[in-house]
Amino acid sequence: MLLPVNCKNQATVNYSILNRFKPAYIYRFFCLSLSRDDWYNVRITLDELKRTCGDKLGSFNKVFKEYLNIKLYSEDNGYRTKTKRNIYHIPAMEEQCITISKKFVLIELDTASKGFFIQLLLLSQYGNIELIRKNIIKAIGIDTKTYDKYIIKLVGADLVSITTPLTLHTENILLENDFSKQKKLSTKKVNKIAEIDDNGNIIIPK
Incomplete structure (x- = not known):
């Protein structure tokens, strides 16, 4: 695994x-977020993301198309035809969120197990449950065999x-x-009245 440049x-x-995506995709989302700018936009390629995650990405763009509001943009590389690339829009921080260090990327572990650990971190902070087997299985929606596999790893x-x-x-993680x-607002939206809902999301009037 390699940390992305900048x-x-x-x-x-x-x-x-928490249970909107499978564990592996939650970890891939975290890796993508490391490359966000101040406006929470990400413009890296899937190959670059793959080097950070350390494994195949599966149907990443298909899975996250709506959640990340993935759009195409043209990049001028000096050729006659401009290169088409994706821009990913990371959701703003909600009131209930956790912050994870980039050092987590350097831990030698498969993506699914890392994603499951992120789920455990979320539950430990906001799940209002005791972190025991049956509670975790119910909260995340996995079977006992999968749970045991992740825990062993x-x-x-x-x-x-x-x-x-x-x-x-969780030390250093x-x-x-x-x-x-x-997330910073774009210049076009700064002059509009912004509100924050009960979950800490930024609401911009259309």
Whole structure:
């Protein structure tokens, strides 16, 4: 796994993503978010994202088309025909979110297990449940066999200790949320009246 060039030191993951996507895709989303600009736009290629994730991306654009509001844009590379690339729009920080260090990328572990660990982090902060097997399985919506597979790998990576409830080892991984790094509004939208809903989302009148 390679950290992207000029990546941020951290990225946030909203609690609302918890069981919206499979674990592997949640981790891939985190990796993509590391390359966001101050307006939460990302303009890296899938090949660049693949180098960070360390595995195949599956149907990444298809899975995230709506969530990331993926759009095409033209890039002038000096050729007669402009290159078409994707721009990804990262959702703004919600009130219930976690901040994860870029150091998480460097841990040797498969993407699905890393995504599951992110889900555990979200549950530990906002799930209002005890982190025991049956509660986690119900909250995330996975079967016991898959749960056990992930836990074994996380224990092997020293990210989890099997206690009651589970102990998550988050040092140098889970950081404090800093809402001063919230998504900036585009110049065109600054003059409009913006509001924040109960979940911390930015609402821009049309």
